[in-house]
Amino acid sequence: MTYSIAILGASGYTGAELIRLIAGHSSLKITALGAFSKAGQSVAQVFPHLRHLDLPTLLQIDQIDFANIDLCFCALPHKTSQSVIAALPPDLKVVDLSADFRLRDPDDYEKWYGNKHSALTQQAEAVYGLTEFYRDDIKTARLVAGTGCNAATGQYMLRPLIAAGVIDLDNIILDLKCAVSGAGRSLKENLLHAELSEGYHAYATGSTHRHLGEFDQEFSQIAGRPVQVQFTPHLIPANRGILGTGYLRGDAAQIHDTLSQAYANEPFVDVLPLGQTPSTRHVRGSNFCHIGVVADRQPDRALVVAALDNLTKGSSGQALQNANLMLNIEETEGLMMAPLFP
Template structure:
């Protein structure tokens, strides 16, 4: 069976990544591409690297006939996404890539994103889209809220360790580097080549980053008590990739054993041999996440490092993984491509 797919926000980076992934999918066909700002253009005009694909033109959302669509990916900006999704047919399956449905508490959403939630009915039914930990809920869901790419990386490291009780919950430091595509395709002065290249910098320092809302929500629920991590993201002059270095208090051997056991049957999470550290160059363009554990020179402390591609496993690949579950397709379909190297 072939499922008809729509992508809203198809002219952004995550939209292009969805098109790339779905073009190799055996059970999905792209029926509609919504991109209000580039409506009327062909995919070759928006993304020359996709010109070989036979795809519909970019149109406004209002022009799409959703009665012909089985599942819609929504890759629109925060706030815009909730307004659009609230107006979509109630029987339409949706995977949202924005932040609009990630936080279960509307007050928390307003705290982190600065405006009241405008689609409370839809927010109440949304399932958090971290596939490996919400698989069965996602399979039965109508609306899935994709995680933040930074939030996904940190959770792959910390969720099993918090659940197993092998680390001190008051001693967690997450130092994360993210490539520039994580900031989206819109023109921004600070992302110009001359402003960004040949250096990198911390941002949202001291607890201002919005993905902390996801960390607080998920880690506290796992632990049954408030968990607050120290988190500092850094913008690096690279196109793709996230490298998260986490400093924890706990026995390195137990931490490694816990991660190996937690991900033994997961197709996309690779725990490296003890003492090896991952690199973004080894997961680029793929849906894989590599995790490494190294014992610190200070006894009883460990360093856990995770690498993933922010556009694939951190966003569009995760979205496709979830859509496969929602449509009763093999979870790995369209996602087993090897990383790009060099």
């Protein structure tokens, strides 16, 4: 069986990544592509690397007929996404890649994103899209909210540890190193090649990054008490990848065991042998997440390091993994491609 797919926001990087992945999928077919300023253009004009594919021209979203669409990916900016999704047919399956439906409490949304949520009905039904931890809910969901790419990285590192009670909840530090495609295709001076390459820096310092809303929500729910991590992202001169370095209090061997067991049957999350740590270059372009654990020289202190590709496992790959579940397709379909190295 072939399912008919729409992608809204097809001219951004996560849109392009969805097209790339779906092109290698055995039972999905893209029948509509939506965009704003680039509507009317062909995919070959917007993304010459996809010129070999037979794809529809980009349309304004209101030009799209959703009657025969089986599932819609929405890769739009937050705030835009909620109003677009509220206007879609109410029974259309949707995987949203924006931040609009990640936070269950509308006050949290307003606190972190600065505007009132305008699609509360949809927000109430949305399922948080971290596949490995919400798999059963996702299978029956109508609307799935893709996680933040940083938020995914940190949660792969920490969720099993918080659940198992093997780390000190008041001493969690997450230092993330993020590649530039995570900032999207927006025209900002600090994203220019001449500005960014050859240098690196911290941003959203002081634990002000919006993905903290997701950490707070999820970690506190797991722990059954408020948990606040200290989190600093850094912008690195590379195009793809997030490397998360977690400084934790706990026994490294116990941490390693806990993570190994948690992900033992997961096709995409791979825990390295104790003492080894991952590199972003080894997951590039793939849906894999590699996690390593190392004991510090000081007792009861441990390092957890995770690597994933922000555009794949961190957003579009995750979105496709969720769509597979929602359409009752094999979860790994279209997602087993090996990383690109070198």
